Amino acid sequence: MPLCCTLFFFFFFLQHILTFTIATSSTTIILEGSTTLRSPNNTFELGIFNLPSSNNFYLAIRYASLSKQTLIWVANRRQPAPTQPNTTLQLTNTTTTCHLSLTHPQTSLPLWQTPTPKGPSFSSCNVQLLENGNLVLLSSENGTVLWQSFDEPTDKWLPGMNLTRTQSLVSWKTETDPSPGLYSLRLKPPDYGELELVFNGTDSYWSTGNWTGNFFTGIPEMTNPYIYRFHFEEPFTVAASFGFTETTSDSGFVPTMFRLEPHGQVQQYTWWKQAGAWNKFWFKPEVCQVRGLCGRFGVCKGHESSELCVCVDGFGPSDEVGWGNGDYTMGCVRKKMDSCDKRDGFQDMGLVKFGSGSVNFSKAKSRSLCESKCLGSCDCVGLTFSEGSGLCKNFYGSVFDFQNVSSVGLGVGDGGGALYVRVPRDGNEKGLDSKVLIVAVLVGSVAVLGVVVISTGGGLSGGNLEVSIADSESYVGDAFPSPMDVNVNVDVR
Numbered sequence: 001m002p003l004c005c006t007l008f009f010f011f012f013f014l015q016h017i018l019t020f021t022i023a024t025s026s027t028t029i030i031l032e033g034s035t036t037l038r039s040p041n042n043t044f045e046l047g048i049f050n051l052p053s054s055n056n057f058y059l060a061i062r063y064a065s066l067s068k069q070t071l072i073w074v075a076n077r078r079q080p081a082p083t084q085p086n087t088t089l090q091l092t093n094t095t096t097t098c099h100l101s102l103t104h105p106q107t108s109l110p111l112w113q114t115p116t117p118k119g120p121s122f123s124s125c126n127v128q129l130l131e132n133g134n135l136v137l138l139s140s141e142n143g144t145v146l147w148q149s150f151d152e153p154t155d156k157w158l159p160g161m162n163l164t165r166t167q168s169l170v171s172w173k174t175e176t177d178p179s180p181g182l183y184s185l186r187l188k189p190p191d192y193g194e195l196e197l198v199f200n201g202t203d204s205y206w207s208t209g210n211w212t213g214n215f216f217t218g219i220p221e222m223t224n225p226y227i228y229r230f231h232f233e234e235p236f237t238v239a240a241s242f243g244f245t246e247t248t249s250d251s252g253f254v255p256t257m258f259r260l261e262p263h264g265q266v267q268q269y270t271w272w273k274q275a276g277a278w279n280k281f282w283f284k285p286e287v288c289q290v291r292g293l294c295g296r297f298g299v300c301k302g303h304e305s306s307e308l309c310v311c312v313d314g315f316g317p318s319d320e321v322g323w324g325n326g327d328y329t330m331g332c333v334r335k336k337m338d339s340c341d342k343r344d345g346f347q348d349m350g351l352v353k354f355g356s357g358s359v360n361f362s363k364a365k366s367r368s369l370c371e372s373k374c375l376g377s378c379d380c381v382g383l384t385f386s387e388g389s390g391l392c393k394n395f396y397g398s399v400f401d402f403q404n405v406s407s408v409g410l411g412v413g414d415g416g417g418a419l420y421v422r423v424p425r426d427g428n429e430k431g432l433d434s435k436v437l438i439v440a441v442l443v444g445s446v447a448v449l450g451v452v453v454i455s456t457g458g459g460l461s462g463g464n465l466e467v468s469i470a471d472s473e474s475y476v477g478d479a480f481p482s483p484m485d486v487n488v489n490v491d492v493r
Helices: 003-023 320-324 367-375
Strands: 026-032 044-050 057-063 071-074 088-093 098-103 125-129 135-139 145-148 162-164 169-174 177-187 195-199 203-207 228-233 241-246 256-260 266-272 277-284 298-300 309-311 315-317 332-334 345-363 380-385 391-404 418-423 465-468 474-476
Touching (some): 026 044, 088 125, 098 135, 098 145, 162 177, 169 256, 298 391, 309 315, 345 367, 367 380, 367 391, 367 418, 391 418
Antiparallel strands (some): 026 088, 057 071, 125 135, 135 145, 162 241, 169 177, 228 241, 266 277, 315 332, 345 418, 345 465, 380 418
16 A cells, blocks of 8 residues: 555544544533532532632532531632632543542642542543532442542531541631641541540540440440431441431431531531521530640630630730731740840749640759749740759740649649749739639549659759650649650759
């Protein structure tokens, strides 16, 4: 066959192959701008929404009929859209893939997209918003779920949604910023037989206790079937899956949910139709028990104040903008960074449980001598002193997570334990009233993990013991930190 004929047939067949490939690939616009997609009974709607006092826009699911906007799921929480117009949710379908993507003309890459489904090829797919608030991507051939929003929860936990080894709640950063915050609710590894609240990915500060078959040991009230029925599939295995369903109500559908708050509490809500508001009727733990809530040199005031946290005297917020938006985790810094000198004063914080960077133990005949030792280093940020034993503790780096000791029922050794935080001399010398600022933390039970007893013959007078601990560790009165949680470097001089 002549070369010209060969080339003709080659390009003829190539054209048909390309035409076939293009014909089996399609992109459908699901949402654009202010359009929405609703569930069958108009309970939920998917759309591109913004939040009060925010210029950012998010692909999100919310309750469609409630007077108060409540976003139950946010897709692009890490990368918001700059405007609502021209923001588009597209469904792309080929013989080998089917996925959703959120795009905006000002960005070269999608703001968000679903993963490529694994499995055999399929001819078509579709997207649906179910009546339980779950956004699903389905195979049109057999209805197989290729992807669902319930597998990628944000901060809300709804009936029908399960928490698993890989599916956890992650808080919003603030009430007006849905980007991932510092708190998470997850199945506790490695056994996966209980739930825990975690700060900054690793620091656990509350747990439910183990599953008994009907309830968690730390939440016996969950056996009341008034609203929910809980189920735990394959507990204590890597396949563990915990969720709940609503019980039947004479009043019909009542919106309900758990939420992991930006300030680290998990709270349970039902919608109060008469008041047009969410009714909070359960939460854990007490707010001032949340790890890292007020950051370094921040004091928890609780919900009786417009601000959850305040700074100790002579200190101000590290992040003024975040502090104003309710994000206190960056804590406080000295208002005058160069003001450290031996004329600094000490603010009496009362008998408190707190976290510290590192601590130096020594003997002193009086609190004034203990203070003098602290004032000798600008790295020293506070102290405790026991009149009975003469034990002087100087704390270095930072102090944080203040909690009232009397409220949690812990003793303070031989009468010592009041914390004195170093403050600039030109600060408020009257100090802060610890009875006002250190909020009582009502805790049903507190486990003391360990006590370290150290003997050096004639006591501590013969030298100093220096213990370096991680920022998340804590002291109560004259107790030493738990040996399970600290690195101890002994230096007897």
